[in-house]
Amino acid sequence: MLELAGIRVVYGTRTVLTIDELKIERASRIAIVGPNGSGKSTLLRLLAFLETPAAGTIALEGKPVRGLLARRRARRRVTLVEQRPFLFRGSVLDNVAYGPLARREGRTAAVTAAREALALLQCGTLAARDARMLSDGEVQRVAVARAVAAGPDVLLLDEPVSGADRAAQQALYTAISSLQGQRALTVCVASHQLEDAYRWADRIVALHDGAPAGVSPENLFRVELAGGEGMQTVRLGGVELEVVTDRSGPVTLAIPPDEILLSDAPLHSSARNVLHGHIVRVAEQGAALRVTVDAGIELVALVTRRSYEEMHLLVGAPVYVVFKSVAIRVF
Secondary structure, X not given: OEXXXXXXXXXXXXXXXXXXXXXXXXXXEEEEEOOOOOOHHHHHHHHOOOOOOXXXXXXXXXXXXXXXXXXHHHHOOEEEEOOOOOOOOOEHHHHHXXXXXXXXXXHHHHHHHHHHHHXXXXXXXXXXXXXXXXXXXXXXXXXXXXXXXXXXXXXXXXXXXXXXXXXXHHHHXXXXXXXXXXXXXXXXXXXXXXXXXHHHOOEEEEEEOOEEOOOOOOOEEEEEEOOOOOEEEEEEOOEEEEEEOOOOEEEEEEOOHHXXXXXXXXXXXXXXXXXXXXXXXXXXXXXXXXXXEEOOOEEEEEEEHHHHHHOOOOOOOEEEEEEOHHHOEEO
């Protein structure tokens, strides 16, 4: 759907974003994560064709987008909702109907699309309100509804839940799932909240200091919890894990790679999760190694090179995977 190659963005004398290659597939759900100043907003503005890089190309449907006219055409298919969106004068309904009207739809069709988008974002009761009298969280939701009503192929959201309560956050992610169930909508959300990324994204792009980070979150598993307090047992395929949580229903389990211990022999410890498997991949990460183990489920562990060598571990070698139940994060 969208492809970036050889990208470099420069503000003054400072390079703020460098991306060798990034491909975003049609109908995917991408979370762009990283701390403030990592380049998330700049990347979204590039994808929205609102900025042009100092070097590199951006392609839409395999065709490089160059020149003012081509960018204008591309912007009809890609909509960005910025972190602090601006609403026009008038009612909320007028604001949300603006997109369909700008695309030369009739007034009746535009109003229908606007009301449907507002309902999807669970803010239909705001339709008659003055857009200038909304709270920050309401402005964000209305701005997303306005983008949805315009019917884009790609929806880009910059920190869309920063001013929202938990109910509004859930409404947004439910709306995204609903939209993607109706049509092939591509969604990219930039957030510094890793929990949001774990909760809904199909793929995570991590940025640090204006470049893709060397690692991205791994060991993510979507499961259904029966509920209860304290220790719960979760089955993943043929593997059982013990986790401490009071959550129930569909959740995502995240096991940080640096919380996993590898051993060439059984360990005597208080850790409740001990799995046996074999090493399938090894990759360098600075002075450490990222070791992927097939233990009924694939798990990535971060270990020092010295520990790896002292245990004489190799691809194909048997190994024990050990981690505590409290090390598993639940979202």
